[in-house]
Every structure is written in C-alpha cells, then in structure tokens.
Amino acid sequence: MTNQNIFTVSRLNAEVRLLLENEMGIVWLVGEISNFSAPVSGHWYFTLKDSRAQVKCAMFKGNNRRVTFKPQAGNQVLVKARLSLYEPRGDYQLIIESMQPEGDGRLQQQFDELKMKLAAEGLFAQALKTPLPEHPQRVGVITSKTGAALYDILDVLKRRDPSLPVVVYPTLVQGEEAAIQIAQAIGRANARAECDVLIVGRGGGSLEDLWCFNNEIVARTIAASQIPIISAVGHEVDVTIADFVADVRAPTPSAAAELVSRDNSHKQQVFQQRQQHLASSMLHYFSKQQHQLSMLSHRLERQHPRQRLMQQAQQLDDLQIRLARGIQHQLSQKKQGLQRLDHRLALCSPQYQLSHQQNHLQQSTRRLQDALKHQLLNRRHQLSLAAEKLDTVSPLATLKRGYSITQSADGDVITDASSLQSGDKVITRLASGEFKSTVD
Incomplete structure (x- = not known):
C-alpha cells in the first residue's frame, strides 16, 4: 500500500463532494420544510423531509432573492438543486437553486421537461412548420362550444369575412379528459380533410387551466397534422407547448381569426403572418439557445469559485452559530458563578452579620421578657399563697x-x-x- 492510497479526511470529503456534484448534476425534489434558519448573512438553511427520510439543504442569498414567498416550517415545496457535500462536517446536502410551492412548481417542472424533450426531438423546428394558405376556403375551429373564445372567433370572422365557411369541432378545453378530446378533434379534422386551416385554442386562465395544451399527446398530434394549425391559447402573455409546436402562434383567439380572414388590410395580414413566423422562429431559437446556455451554465457552475465561496460562507455561518452558542454558554456559567459569589459575599458582609445578630438579640430579648413574665407570675402566685397563709395566722384575722x-x-x-x-x-x-x- 502506497501513501497515495491513504486518504486524509479532508481529501476524502473533497473527492466525495466532486463526485456528487459531477455525477448527479441537477435534481428536482419535493419535500416538506423543517428546521428553517435564516442567519444575518442572508443565506437559508433548512431540512427537506418526507415520511421516511430527510436531507439538509442550503440556499444562498443570490438564489433565495428570487423566491416569491416566505418559506416556513411545514411548507410543501418543489426545489431545483445540486447535490454536494459540506466538507467540514462531512454532511451530504443539497444546494438549492430555485424553490416553488409544490403545486405550481410541479406543473412548471413538467412544462420545462416536456419543452426540452420535444425541442431535442426537433418538433419546434421551423423547417417542420407548414405555411398558412393565403386564401383559406374553410376554417376549422377546435375549442369549447360554450366558451368565449368561439364567440370571439366567430365575431371576428363575421365582421372581416362573412363568406368564409367555418366548421366547429367542439371539445373540452379544461380538465383531465380535455387533452384526449383535443387530440381526437385534430385527428377527426385531418380525417375529414374539409378545412385548409385549423384554429386550436381557448380563452385565458391559470397554468393549471391551460394545462391540456401542455400535454405531450396534444403536442405530437399538432406536429403530425397535415392541416396547418394556429395555436390560440389564452392571452398574449400565456405560453403553452402547443404554441411552440403549432405552425403559427396567435396571441389570442381573436388574433387567430384575423390571421385566417380576408379584408382590405390583406397586406397587413401577410405581414402579421410573417411576423408570427418570425416570432415562432425566434421563440424556437431562443429556446434552443436557452437550453444550451443552461447546459454551459451548469458546467461553469461546477467549476466556478463560487462553490468554494458557498462552502466557506456556510462554514462561516456554522462557526458563527457555534461561537454564539459557546459565548452564551460561557456567559451563563459566569453568571451562575457570580450569583454564587454574591450569595457568599452577602452571607459574610457586616450588614448581614449585624442583621443576623440583631435578629438573634431580638429573639433573646423576647425570650428574656417571656422568662421574666413567667417568673413574675410565679412570684405573684407564691406571694398570694403566702399572704393567704399569713392572713390565716394574723392577729387581725382573730380580731x-x-x-x-x-x-x-x-x-x-x-x-x-x-x-x-x-x-x-x-x-x-x-x-x-x-x-x-x-x-x-
């Protein structure tokens, strides 16, 4: 055995930390917060646990500033983290990069994972997009038959191009069965081949309300459609997987109706259509660049001096906590010793001795007075008895x-x-x- 095969504890912990950080990479984790601590340094330390296990976590202030809520013990959260090791104690821990409440966080995680998966497969590629027909002969609308989106689309088409035929494929646009029904409606429209462009969408809502448009089945069905599809989901700020995979994304259902209808501003329509193509291309380009940036950032993060600074910052916080506890313990012991010395000094002080002797004198005085009273009573009683005896033999009694x-x-x-x-x-x-x- 050579000296190179013999590890020191420091070397072992450093090797294990590098192994964890390089092999595991980024992980997503759901758990309940406990033992939450926020020292003056601005970093957060807590434990994530479930019913059978727990793991220590650290979230440094550069990352926790982006958290939109105040974590508390008992919160269920979804975190994005890197596996690491706190070398001074040999504690396996997570370095948290982002944190969200569990419900919203799970949906956002699933959205990001599906987006990256489909982007890697090329479903967002501009080369796969089918141009919209310049003069549609019939428009298909896939949405809820009672939703406001349908009425908005029909209203715009009636105002701009009343002669344009419209075929409505009614479907659910919210809930567990909505994704299957939307995919079936797209398949039905392709099988009938009665329309040359399809509008798929609904009105605005929360991420959960729009979730059926982030479904993989819907995304793949849109990508496989032979009929060009316009994604018109929610408001302009709402973005779904359907927007990425569709041939054109419209910011609203009304905007989608304007894209397929003809009026005096046909050139504007062409411009908007090309603008949508450009926006879709840019969206795909930015998505791809963002993915590459994320990968490069992760590689840089593993080799960045910030890792050592984070370790040292955590170690400093740990030492500060231990120092504060030690000082508090020492102060408590010194205070107790001082109290004992004060008590002993008080027992030996002239004032205490004088007070003690005064109490003793008072007690002795009371005992002496009680004894004198008792003696006086006895003497009076004896005198009374003697007087009675003397009186019985007194000449005056005879007289x-x-x-x-x-x-x-x-x-x-x-x-x-x-x-x-x-x-x-x-x-x-x-x-x-x-x-x-x-x-x-």
Whole structure:
C-alpha cells in the first residue's frame, strides 16, 4: 500500500463532494420544510423531509432573492438543486437553486421537461412548420362550444369575412379528459380533410387551466397534422407547448381569426403572418439557445469559485452559530458563578452579620421578657399563697372574728386581769378601731 492510497479526511470529503456534484448534476425534489434558519448573512438553511427520510439543504442569498414567498416550517415545496457535500462536517446536502410551492412548481417542472424533450426531438423546428394558405376556403375551429373564445372567433370572422365557411369541432378545453378530446378533434379534422386551416385554442386562465395544451399527446398530434394549425391559447402573455409546436402562434383567439380572414388590410395580414413566423422562429431559437446556455451554465457552475465561496460562507455561518452558542454558554456559567459569589459575599458582609445578630438579640430579648413574665407570675402566685397563709395566722384575722387585744398605757398586752389595779388606764384594740377605758 502506497501513501497515495491513504486518504486524509479532508481529501476524502473533497473527492466525495466532486463526485456528487459531477455525477448527479441537477435534481428536482419535493419535500416538506423543517428546521428553517435564516442567519444575518442572508443565506437559508433548512431540512427537506418526507415520511421516511430527510436531507439538509442550503440556499444562498443570490438564489433565495428570487423566491416569491416566505418559506416556513411545514411548507410543501418543489426545489431545483445540486447535490454536494459540506466538507467540514462531512454532511451530504443539497444546494438549492430555485424553490416553488409544490403545486405550481410541479406543473412548471413538467412544462420545462416536456419543452426540452420535444425541442431535442426537433418538433419546434421551423423547417417542420407548414405555411398558412393565403386564401383559406374553410376554417376549422377546435375549442369549447360554450366558451368565449368561439364567440370571439366567430365575431371576428363575421365582421372581416362573412363568406368564409367555418366548421366547429367542439371539445373540452379544461380538465383531465380535455387533452384526449383535443387530440381526437385534430385527428377527426385531418380525417375529414374539409378545412385548409385549423384554429386550436381557448380563452385565458391559470397554468393549471391551460394545462391540456401542455400535454405531450396534444403536442405530437399538432406536429403530425397535415392541416396547418394556429395555436390560440389564452392571452398574449400565456405560453403553452402547443404554441411552440403549432405552425403559427396567435396571441389570442381573436388574433387567430384575423390571421385566417380576408379584408382590405390583406397586406397587413401577410405581414402579421410573417411576423408570427418570425416570432415562432425566434421563440424556437431562443429556446434552443436557452437550453444550451443552461447546459454551459451548469458546467461553469461546477467549476466556478463560487462553490468554494458557498462552502466557506456556510462554514462561516456554522462557526458563527457555534461561537454564539459557546459565548452564551460561557456567559451563563459566569453568571451562575457570580450569583454564587454574591450569595457568599452577602452571607459574610457586616450588614448581614449585624442583621443576623440583631435578629438573634431580638429573639433573646423576647425570650428574656417571656422568662421574666413567667417568673413574675410565679412570684405573684407564691406571694398570694403566702399572704393567704399569713392572713390565716394574723392577729387581725382573730380580731375580725370578734376578739380584741387589751394593752396597758405602756403598750404591754394584758393577758391576766390580776395584773390590773383599779384606776389603771387601758387601751382596747378591735378589728376596726380602738378605745380607752379605766379599770373599775
């Protein structure tokens, strides 16, 4: 094994990216948008998914400026993309070039695919176009028998050339069965060979309304027709596959009627007819050149320095997102640490300690006051009990029961009457008051 057979991760991812971009080319994809992100760089990043799988996508601002709606999660879209690889992470991804809502996008994709297919087969070539007869003998009209287009055509023909016979081949011009009926009407007109020019068309409408004129069966039937066909579908701005393959394109049904009718302005009619031929040739030429330009642009795109710039732009967005997340994480951690230090500092601050000691002092004061009140109540109760006991043995209590105390003038208590002599002064104390007397 040589060193050339040993890949680095960077070399492997670069080789895989080139392989994907060169081999797969452009792909069309339908899916549901999720995880949509639009950084300040202007690029879009999102995921396309279905019920069983998903793929990462990037749409750079040079392309997303052409998107006519604001993508949101849940949108069903049709995208045109190139397969690639985001080398720094090794992620397989799609580089989106265009995006449309799924319904309109599918129809436009089918239109472009059929247009390129028929152009490649040469069905739009000017050499296959059959010139319109200078003086038509009978005109066939293939359209709805109740549509405004038929009345417009008949009105113009009546005004310009009332003698020109008209054969109407009624058919549906909208819906699923319309394409088959239009093809059958063209075939029926060719089989009858009763007209020398056919007008095929209808009034204006949406892309979906006009879709039967973008049908491959209708296109091939028009190309195979032996009778020259004028395509007159919609308004002047409406373009269908039938316009490309028909011998002449008229901007409106009324204009088609003017092309096949004769009046005093016959030279103008010839001029318009040639102008239509020129427009058809230019349309075919531009279509062919556009196809070649698309192929050359795709080849240039694969080798353009923009690919590396897109990779680096995506990598820059990825790094910015990671940096923002890292900074946010660091700020969150620092904020939490600062909050913890603030809490610890608050616990150690003199103000907190003073407040804590004041609370402790207040609690101790309350406990001391409660203890003093309790002691006071106990002492009062004990005093009350002692007073009651003292009152039971107090001389005053004895006096209250009707007894008295007799004292001599000197204050001695007289307990024996023999100690007294006639004429002695004595004092008698009662429960309430006292009186003096003389011994007789």
